[in-house]
Amino acid sequence: MKSSFYKKVSGLLLISSLTLGLSNGVLAEELDSEPTVAVAKNNSLPSLLPKHGTEGMVETYAADARSIKTDTGGTLTSNTWLSSIHSNGLIDYQVSANYNKTDHQNIKTQWFATIESNSTSKTASVTISTSGGSVSASTTKTTTTAKTASKYYQNTKSQKDASYKSNLAVQGDWRKVTLTNEASVWGNKVVKKAAINSQATVTK
Secondary structure (H helix, E strand, C coil): CHHHHHHHCCCCCCCCCCCEECCCEEEEECCCCCCCCCCCCCCCCCCCCCCCCCCCCCCEEEEEEEEEECCCCCEEEEEEEEEEECCCCCEEEEEEEEECCCCCCEEEEEEEEEEEECCCCCCEEEEECCCCCCEEEECCCCCCEEECCCEEEEECCCCCEEEEEEEEEEEECEEEEEEEEEEEEEECCEEEEEEEEEEEEEEC
């Protein structure tokens, strides 16, 4: 099943915007000089967790989960999923931050994609789609790897989860695409910010 998935991922993939996440959060491009920009009304984004074989849920092909302890003893987990390819060529992705306590204030999931081309003679690109606009990265004639800007989704009222689901697209002479997600919690009793990365990779 995986091999057929990898074989299908080729050519120009059109981008559509499909987004699901947790309520009362914000999504924005991660730029040090820019303020947070809300792109969804509070309580408008329901939570979604991948479940194989369940209608409306994500069938996972590549996934990773990593955990770390906070200074209060809670467990923070970063999850990254890349899923099946649709008939229109789009690959679903989902990222999340999960925390098992409510002793914090902020929880954030922040992600970016890296594309690797087969050679410098032909370029490859990856585009991450979100409701707040897409971000892309392309290789060049001098480098075989490129990284997109980051996007993030954040909750600020001690919620245990922050998650986001959308699509990514690849094109050109690509060899590998990796989605990296950093989960973090801080505030309230969690004095020292805790953060942990997870990654999911698809190889052509």
